[in-house]
Amino acid sequence: MNATTQSKGRLLKISVLRYNPQAPDSEPRMQTFELEETDGMTLFIALNEIREKQDGSLQFDFVCRAGVCGSCAMLIDGRPGLACRTLTKALGKTISLAPLPFFELIGDLSVNTGNWLRGMSERLETWIHTDKRVDLHKMEERMEPELAEAIYELDRCIECGCCVAACGTARMRKDFVGAVGINKLARFRLDPRDQRSDDDFYEVVGDDDGVFGCMSLLACHDVCPKELPLQTQIAFIRRKMVSMGFK
Numbered sequence: 001m002n003a004t005t006q007s008k009g010r011l012l013k014i015s016v017l018r019y020n021p022q023a024p025d026s027e028p029r030m031q032t033f034e035l036e037e038t039d040g041m042t043l044f045i046a047l048n049e050i051r052e053k054q055d056g057s058l059q060f061d062f063v064c065r066a067g068v069c070g071s072c073a074m075l076i077d078g079r080p081g082l083a084c085r086t087l088t089k090a091l092g093k094t095i096s097l098a099p100l101p102f103f104e105l106i107g108d109l110s111v112n113t114g115n116w117l118r119g120m121s122e123r124l125e126t127w128i129h130t131d132k133r134v135d136l137h138k139m140e141e142r143m144e145p146e147l148a149e150a151i152y153e154l155d156r157c158i159e160c161g162c163c164v165a166a167c168g169t170a171r172m173r174k175d176f177v178g179a180v181g182i183n184k185l186a187r188f189r190l191d192p193r194d195q196r197s198d199d200d201f202y203e204v205v206g207d208d209d210g211v212f213g214c215m216s217l218l219a220c221h222d223v224c225p226k227e228l229p230l231q232t233q234i235a236f237i238r239r240k241m242v243s244m245g246f247k
Helices: 043-053 114-124 145-155 168-172 178-190 198-205 219-223 230-243
Strands: 011-018 029-036 073-076 079-082 094-098 104-107 110-112
Touching (some): 011 043, 029 043, 110 114, 114 178, 178 219, 178 230
Antiparallel strands (some): 073 079
């Protein structure tokens, strides 16, 4: 064998759920594409190669390609994950891809997480509530590094929707705020600039569509691509609300 001859990569078979709800004649079906695996190939790279060389009609989303925007979230062999962060070498030769459940389907692997996330944010009012006038010419008040780090840890959520797609409670309760909503609320609870009381914070999630509806299956915790302490936050808020008299 010639020393300069490179061995070929694995032949991957990527089976994609195809369906365009906007086309009257479209029906859900699985379509399998074959391509040669290359060094460092991610599912994002593989899908782009498929769309460029085999089927330009394939729909999927991406923006940053670096695990920051959350756009490329999908079911990878039945498990929610990010295509841009998933190396094909970590998977078998046959890979199954489908859109995230729970969210509105746009087409193929593309779903609309934005409408749900915006509605959830408006419902929980996930922004800083303050009556202080902001002076843009002055430095912001100092925050202790430990507190800033704790807030930053929760702020790393990229709103990809993986936690909601994996949530059994969300499948049964369409108004369940999900781990992403509870995480957002926990983030603003820590922020000293927010003037809301504990009662104001917790009453919006103090029912079966909030922390008391969570079945604690830990799926959100398991699939979060940023490895956020989602279940820890849910457990903390639940205990805090019980101590405050919420039922």
